[in-house]
Amino acid sequence: MIKKIYNFDKFIDRSNSDSLKWNKYNKNIIPLWIADSDFSCPPCILKALKERINHGIxxxxxxxxxxxxxxxxxxxxxxxxxxxxxxxxxxxxxxxxxxxxxxxxxxxxxxxxxxxxxxxxxxxxxxxxxxxxxxxxxxxxxxxxxxxxxxxxxxxxxxxxxxxxxxxxxxxxxxxxxxxxxxxxxxxxxxxxxxxxxxxxxxxxxxxxxxxxxxxxxxxxxxxxxxxxxxxxxxxxxxxxxxxxxxxxxxxxxxxxxxxxxxxxxxxxxxxxxxxxxxxxxGNDWLKKQIKYLKINRDLLFYAINKLPYISMLKPEATYLGWINCSKMNILNPALYFEKYGIGLSSGKDFGDANFIRFNFACTHDILKKALKRIEHAINQL
Structure with a gap:
């Protein structure tokens, strides 16, 4: 059996595409808001779509x-x-x-x-x-x-x-x-x-x-x-x-x-x-590999956030979304605050609690680490 290798570390530039996620903010802001991952679709899906398109009708x-x-x-x-x-x-x-x-x-x-x-x-x-x-x-x-x-x-x-x-x-x-x-x-x-x-x-x-x-x-x-x-x-x-x-x-x-x-x-x-x-x-083999990758991201996010003052989060059992408690920051709009430091996050107000932000960690390890450094810098400025 041939072992399939999927590269979730590969960064695909979506800033010049029609991506909703990557066109909400300017290029200096890392978009981690809408629940849309940055991983290429499973090859089996792309192959099936290409075959149908090549049919011509x-x-x-x-x-x-x-x-x-x-x-x-x-x-x-x-x-x-x-x-x-x-x-x-x-x-x-x-x-x-x-x-x-x-x-x-x-x-x-x-x-x-x-x-x-x-x-x-x-x-x-x-x-x-x-x-x-x-x-x-x-x-x-x-x-x-x-x-x-x-x-x-x-x-x-x-x-x-x-x-x-x-x-x-x-x-x-x-x-x-x-x-x-x-x-x-x-x-x-x-x-x-x-x-x-x-x-x-x-x-x-x-x-x-x-x-x-x-x-x-x-x-x-x-x-x-x-x-x-x-x-x-x-x-x-x-x-x-x-x-x-x-x-x-x-x-x-x-x-x-x-x-x-x-x-x-x-x-x-x-x-x-x-x-x-x-x-x-x-797509199940690809899905299993993606979940392994997301677990690493989830743990990186969880430990990084909980090391910082003013913010905290519980470890999500599922999804690729982190729900971060910002109530101790004493800021009216935490999402807008973090945007000033280069991270585009979802405001908790839209979900029913303005004291939180939602963080989409379905991204490459490099992007996640870069975003976490920006969050740390933002917190240190409080």
């Missing part, structure tokens, strides 16, 4: 049966979650799935439960649909951020219809344990809620001994009340191709979702389908 496409089979086999192999092909709905992205879910299953008389801090499109989708929100702050237990079901039980008003999950949780990096998901399910059953679970980071588990558990895989009760959103986009760095899936076992929920999807969410283009199929079928 890019007309209307259909979802291949092979892709559904790959998804079914992957979910069983990785999570022992057995799904049926009709449960899979193809959508143009997880953010589309969030918006469709909120509009399909709530009215302006319902509230949506959102744990914060959280990926901003959860909040934006609720605002766009003009739904009221119930925020519940994640609590810190044993160096992990988790949902506080005790708080939720005390703040239910009767008009709640939907609870939004992010597992693994962006931006805090928590991968929920089985018993934690059971507690959430108990709460959901008590108040007859629907669960929308964004599991886009499910492949990116960094902590030894941790296993991603899809919420819907708990049991039949969890399946019947859930919409699970997944995509290869983060794991294989193909976010520029619009592809995701919604897995909805409950036929009534699935029919409603499909009804709202008609004419609004476009059909998936053939290149996105080819990339997804290649990623999930042939």
């Amino acid at each position: 890019l007309g209307y496409g259909i979802i291949s049966k092979n892709l559904s089979n790959i998804i079914i086999e992957r979910l069983w192999k990785n999570y022992k979650w057995k799904i049926n092909p009709e449960w899979i709905i193809y959508i143009s992205g997880v953010v589309s799935g969030l918006n469709l879910t909120i509009r399909a299953f709530t009215t302006n008389k319902n509230s949506v439960i959102i744990p914060i801090p959280i990926y901003p499109p959860f909040i934006y989708a609720t605002n766009l649909a003009q739904r009221s929100k119930i925020y519940t702050k994640l609590i810190q237990i044993n160096n992990r951020f988790i949902i506080d079901c005790n708080y939720l039980n005390k703040h239910i008003y009767g008009n709640e219809k939907l609870i939004m999950l992010c597992n693994p949780h962006n931006p805090v990096g928590t991968s929920y344990k089985y018993y934690e998901l059971e507690k959430i399910l108990e709460f959901v059953k008590k108040y007859n809620l629907i669960v929308c679970s964004d599991e886009i980071h499910c492949d990116l588990i960094l902590e030894k001994g941790i296993q991603h558990i899809p919420f819907a895989s708990l049991n039949n009760d969890a399946e019947q009340c859930s919409i699970t959103l997944m995509s290869p986009s983060k794991s294989f760095n193909i976010s520029g191709l619009n592809f995701a899936i919604a897995i909805i076992p409950n036929k009534k929920l699935r029919d409603t979702f499909n009804l709202f999807k008609q004419g609004i969410s476009p059909n998936i283009d053939i290149l996105s389908c080819i990339a997804a199929e290649s990623a999930w079928k042939n």
Whole structure:
């Protein structure tokens, strides 16, 4: 067997491309904000795309049966979650799935439960649909951020219809344990809620001994009340191709979702389908090597941040995102402060907590070390 070598240390200059990440700031600022990695896509994806382009025709496409089979086999192999092909709905992205879910299953008389801090499109989708929100702050237990079901039980008003999950949780990096998901399910059953679970980071588990558990895989009760959103986009760095899936076992929920999807969410283009199929079928070796590389970056970031005064962070179990506590800096806008010293980071305000910044460490070791030196210099100037 030929050993495959992938070079994650290779720097690819994206500053002169149409990269959203690398064109937000001027060239003197290292962009470590949006969840977009700087690693070249797996060779298997590039090869599959080139072959299709060389065919010469890019007309209307259909979802291949092979892709559904790959998804079914992957979910069983990785999570022992057995799904049926009709449960899979193809959508143009997880953010589309969030918006469709909120509009399909709530009215302006319902509230949506959102744990914060959280990926901003959860909040934006609720605002766009003009739904009221119930925020519940994640609590810190044993160096992990988790949902506080005790708080939720005390703040239910009767008009709640939907609870939004992010597992693994962006931006805090928590991968929920089985018993934690059971507690959430108990709460959901008590108040007859629907669960929308964004599991886009499910492949990116960094902590030894941790296993991603899809919420819907708990049991039949969890399946019947859930919409699970997944995509290869983060794991294989193909976010520029619009592809995701919604897995909805409950036929009534699935029919409603499909009804709202008609004419609004476009059909998936053939290149996105080819990339997804290649990623999930042939990209696992590359994914394993990437995770090893990300673990090194995660540990470098964790130890460097916690050596400095004024800032700290917990070690993320999953994702390639660091959630850094800047509350002791006593600065109104920490992200703007660090930008002055050459690092472009995400403001915690957009996630629901202005005392934090989010740091994307899916970059080369050299870029990370350079950024950490700039953070150290910025802190020393306080």
